Amino acid sequence: MSQTQILILGSGSPNAEANRVSSGVAIAVDGQPYLVDCGHGVVQRVVQAHEADLIAWDSTALTRLFITHLHADHSVGLPDLLYTPWIHGRELPLEAYGPAGLADMLRHIQLAYAENIREHRSAHPSSERGYMAAAREVGEGLCYKDEKLSVYALRADHGDLAALSYKFVTGAGTVVISGDTKPVAAFADWARGCDVLIHEVYSSSRFPERSPEWQAYHSRVHTSTRELATLANAIRPGRLLLYHQLFWGQTPDELIAEIARDYDGRVISTNDLDVFDL
Numbered sequence: 485m486s487q488t489q490i491l492i493l494g495s496g497s498p499n500a501e502a503n504r505v506s507s508g509v510a511i512a513v514d515g516q517p518y519l520v521d522c523g524h525g526v527v528q529r530v531v532q533a534h535e536a537d538l539i540a541w542d543s544t545a546l547t548r549l550f551i552t553h554l555h556a557d558h559s560v561g562l563p564d565l566l567y568t569p570w571i572h573g574r575e576l577p578l579e580a581y582g583p584a585g586l587a588d589m590l591r592h593i594q595l596a597y598a599e600n601i602r603e604h605r606s607a608h609p610s611s612e613r614g615y616m617a618a619a620r621e622v623g624e625g626l627c628y629k630d631e632k633l634s635v636y637a638l639r640a641d642h643g644d645l646a647a648l649s650y651k652f653v654t655g656a657g658t659v660v661i662s663g664d665t666k667p668v669a670a671f672a673d674w675a676r677g678c679d680v681l682i683h684e685v686y687s688s689s690r691f692p693e694r695s696p697e698w699q700a701y702h703s704r705v706h707t708s709t710r711e712l713a714t715l716a717n718a719i720r721p722g723r724l725l726l727y728h729q730l731f732w733g734q735t736p737d738e739l740i741a742e743i744a745r746d747y748d749g750r751v752i753s754t755n756d757l758d759v760f761d762l
């Protein structure tokens with residue numbers, strides 16, 4: 485049976501926080517990581533995880549990327565992901581999957597760093613292809629398959645930005661990751677019975693303290709603790725992992741308690757560098 489491990493690299497949101505870098509989760513199957521999103525600090529977290537012996541693989545193994553949407557807190561680490569593992573010795577190009585606009589984003593990053601690439605290739609011992617990226621823009625359904633796992637996408641609802649949720653089916657079980665989204669009607673059926681549900685969330689109890697403008701925004705594009713409890717009751721995941729938490733002053737335990745009011749399953753508020761075995 486294959487071994488699947490979830491490594492929370494960045495549990496944060498667009499709000500810069502001292503102990504949380506922005507979004508990045510690695511699902512590793514038999515030592516091959518599949519990275520979901522790449523906010524700021526994600527590559528640094530991989531280096532930290534490796535040095536702390538939390539993972540056997542290192543940044544050079546980062547060759548598969550799934551982007552949920554193009555907000556900066558999910559993508560601003562892309563140049564780092566292209567060039568730092570290259571310096572570390574990555575041989576293979578990055579295969580990147582994601583919504584419309586991803587190919588243009590990667591192309592523009594490579595253009596922006598053309599001088600770096602040119603000088604690095606001519607002056608340093610470096611692999612031929614380790615900085616390259618192949619983008620594949622995907623919609624709903626099966627979007628990736630290899631001998632270790634299959635990955636499915638479902639359209640998320642994150643305002644008028646194209647956004648996806650992903651489901652990873654490995655020999656050890658199923659992991660669903662929401663990305664940024666408000667509840668979507670098809671999501672519960674799609675995710676039902678998964679072993680691990682990794683879901684974004686904001687605090688329902690602190691929501692009334694937000695300005696009317698922010699209330700309108702968050703209720704339109706994100707998921708509250710109350711909504712997540714309803715979703716979790718329909719899905720009944722083995723474990724519910726909270727990430728991209730908008731605490732607004734709540735503690736992790738208080739955020740969990742908001743969900744536990746209406747949901748009696750296992751809920752964990754994740755931190756950067758948390759590791760979970762499937």
Ligand SMILES: [Zn+2]
Nearest residue numbers: 498555557664
């Ligand atoms: Zn976000």
Ligand SMILES: [Zn+2]
Nearest residue numbers: 553555642664
């Ligand atoms: Zn977003």
